[in-house]
Every structure is written in C-alpha cells, then in structure tokens.
Amino acid sequence: MGIDGDASNTALLLRLGLSSTVDSPSKPHNYHIPNKNPSFLKLEATSFDDEPSLTLGLSGGALATATQKTDVKPASAASAGDLHPQPQASSVTVSAVSSFSSGKAKRERELSSEELMEVEKKNNSSRLSDEDEEGVNGRKKLRLSKQQSALLEESFKQHSTLNPKQKQALARQLNLKPRQVEVWFQNRRARTKLKQTEVDCELLKKCCETLTDENRRLQKEIQELKALKLAQPFYMHMQAATLTMCPSCEITSGVADGKRSSNNPFSMASKTHHFYNNNPLSNPSAAC
DNA sequence: AACCTGGTGCCTATTACATCA
DNA sequence: TTTGATGTAATAGGCACCAGG
Secondary structure (H helix, E strand, C coil): CCHHHHHHHHCCCCEEECCCCCCCCCCCCCCCCCCCCCCCCCCCCCCCCCCCEEECCCCCCCCCCCCCCCCCCCCCCEECCCCCCEECHHHHHHHHCCCCCHHHHHHHHHCCHHHHHHHHHHHHHHHHHHCCCCCCCCCCCCCCCHHHHHHHHHHHHHCCCCCHHHHHHHHHHHCCCHHHHHHHHHHHHHHHHHHHHHHHHHHHHHHHHHHHHHHHHHHHHHHHHHHHHHHCHHHHHCCHHHEEECCCCCCEEECCCCCCCCCCCCHHHHHHHHHHHCCHHHCCCCCC
C-alpha cells in the first residue's frame, strides 16, 4: 500500500522533554559537576525519522544581574600599572584577615606564604600612596593588560584548568598573584559555560519549533487517516475478536491471527506501533 | 573498616568596579 | 556630563574529594 510509508509516521510520537532546573535565587544550591567532565548540558536530538528526544539539563542558568549595593568589604588599593596592573586588595588586608568565618579562613589559606611575601614585596611601596582617605574601603579592580589577557587565553586554550605548578608559573610570568590567575580561570570557565548554554538554548528553541511543526503536521495526518477509515465500510466487516484497539490513539489493528501481511489494512498501524515499541519512552500506551 | 576533620579545588551566584555608547 | 548597559575581577559560600588521625 502506498500509504504504508506515511503510515509509519502516523503513530510517530514527538516528545519534547525540556527539564530545566533553575536555581532559586534566594537559596542557590550547587550541582557538583565532576571536574573531569565540565559539560553540564546534555542535548540529544535524534533524527526526526527516528524517535526524537530532547533532553535539556540546565544548571543554574541564571544570568546574573548585578544589583548595586554598598558593601563594606576589606580595604583594597590598587596600583594601576599599565603593563602589569596589580591590585592590592589582598595584600592590604592580608595582615588583618581573621579566621572568624570559614570564608575568611578560606581566603586566607588561598594566599600562601609565598604569595604573601611576593605580594608584600611588590606592593609595599605603592600601598601607602594608594590607600588614601577614600580608597580604604573601596574595592579597586584590576584590568588585565592585553598581553596578560592574551597569555591567559593562550594558556586556557591549552588547558582550561591549572595544576598548582602551572598556576604558579603563569602567575610569575604574568606578574600576578596565583590567586588572580586562578580566579581568571574560574571566571573564564564560567563564561565559556554560559556561552555554550546560550548556544544550546538557541539550538533547542529551533528544535522545539521544528518538532512543533512536525507534530502539527502529523496530527493533521492522523485526522485525515481517521476520516479515511470511517469512509471505508470494509473495516466494519472485520471480526471483533481479531481486532485490538490502541487505547491511546484509537487505531484498530488485527493481531489475533498472527498473519499480519503487508496488504492487511491494519498492518500499517501495528507495524508502526511495533516500531516505536522499541523505545518505551516514546510510547505512552502500554497496549502499543 | 567506618567515621571525623581539615585542606584543597572547583563551582555557582553575586557584587562591584571600569568602560563605553 | 550623566547614565544605563556591559564586561569582568573579585568575593562568598557550598560541595566533592582526599589524606591523616
């Protein structure tokens, strides 16, 4: 039957499962993704001839919107060197850092004694001059020079994470603190991830549109086939005992004789359902 | 062996500064 | 000159993993 080819589509189930997880802004929680596999978004889009399946897992996904708030933070001062800008945020406060909170303790430990000495040495002179009356409580921000950015980018291309030795070496090379290198890499990874998320979202939107169109088309086709079926009285003569009806799509098929031939008018439906039975996820009806 | 604790690295979310249109 | 948008360095807090006790 010429309808056979199309018939396989009549029972095509288009499932678009979009499961996204959005962090609550009030209480962020973390999904720890193993460092070895930083990809967090999985996209599966099989061919439309096959069983389409889209799985989207979004971690966080919140595009940070910055709200300006005054925040009393440890003092920082920066010496804006052109080639090697070197903010003094940590160096200024390091000696005053206490271990009352785990966060502070954490930050404290992140500045190894080596770093401290290095930073202390580098910034001793500029510290006092920068620490003027209004700069004491402000958080100055480092702007990396082009050379620094380029080198960091280059390094990031080679490996998106750094081991301590690489970090130290890079920091020395860039005349930055290891912590700054580390932060740069963290932010860089985050940016990469965000970009990828945006790309994937766009892709999913397109997939969604395509699937919606396809679904609409198939629904229409089903309606047409149903109308066709009603118009053919031949079907009415089939033995009731040899017919089974799919409860979900109401397509009747003869299955009792086990001799389903291609010229059996119902073979279309049963064949189609059989095909999709290969994937239980695609078929909501257990009877199919 | 199971548990606890401290250290470490990475992540996400957010803040805040610098720059630009 | 001001201002809102944007980019990004820096911070905070949490989780997983590991080593040592």
